[in-house]
Amino acid sequence: MARLREFEIGEALDGVMDVFWRQGYEGASMQDIEAATGLNKQSLYRIFPDKRAMYLAALERYEATEFVKAEEVLAGPGTARARFETLFDGVIALAAAGDRRGCFLCNAAADQGQEDKQATAVVSASMRRLEKMFRKGLEVSAPYDRDQKAREERASALLAAYLGLRILTKADAPLRVIKAAAAAAIRTI
Template structure:
């Protein structure tokens, strides 16, 4: 009879996420994961089967959390332009608060590219969901008159996601708050109705 697990798997994933976020996939050793989670090597492998599986689970945990925050803003009150301004402002402030680590998704894309495996599938899923939310908000913005009609919602979504990714890179290289807010304001000015 197998011994019952004496740890919370979701807590272990959360702690592993922070280790990967701090050091990247390649830079995080199994020993780092053991120290971060408080699990022994055999528990890590018996539960998650591999470092890559634990990384994918950590990445999915991160993206679920971040998508939830973004969705709450985009589904919230105000015009589409106001909601997008809040998303951009939130991105700047979050990146400045955690500039040393940046964004786990952007960091992973920079480190690994878009691998043809479960990690790549998690990254593609995150991109699809972000693009869908931004495109829907862009459609709403044309209808409520706060965003200009012209660019397709899909193009606006790509533009916004690229802008946020760029802001995250700016934060990691040490760019100041004012410069980052200026970039966010310029991005918003490119799509708002005049």
């Protein structure tokens, strides 16, 4: 078999990520992964040594692809409040469109957080990166531009609210509940 090109590996990893994101580690079978990637087990094992390696690579892929979107919004124009409204509106739009996968990192924390130290380390590092993005997103508006403690506290609270919205989405909460929770979090900025 010819070697897979880099973009094909990326496409395969997107398929792997989607399976784990929707079904969790235990719920994902190799048959599901083969179907999602269009690759057979032998080809997958040429790229990844085992299912666990696929899972960890999928978590890293999630951060690499999904965090870019959040970072663009939080570093974009406007006040801190406007930036977070845009970010939270994105969660609402996904839920309204029927995307109820939630946050892969949240799913992984619940699914494998106590089972796998490597997965926990990846999730924890990703959460710290996201919190740092939230602090940076707040820096453009008072009092967060000059009060580091206020910025850190608000970033932590907004991170909890954001992840909570993603969990509500995964739990198939009514859209009105997701919208109300988002609005309440935005009012604190």
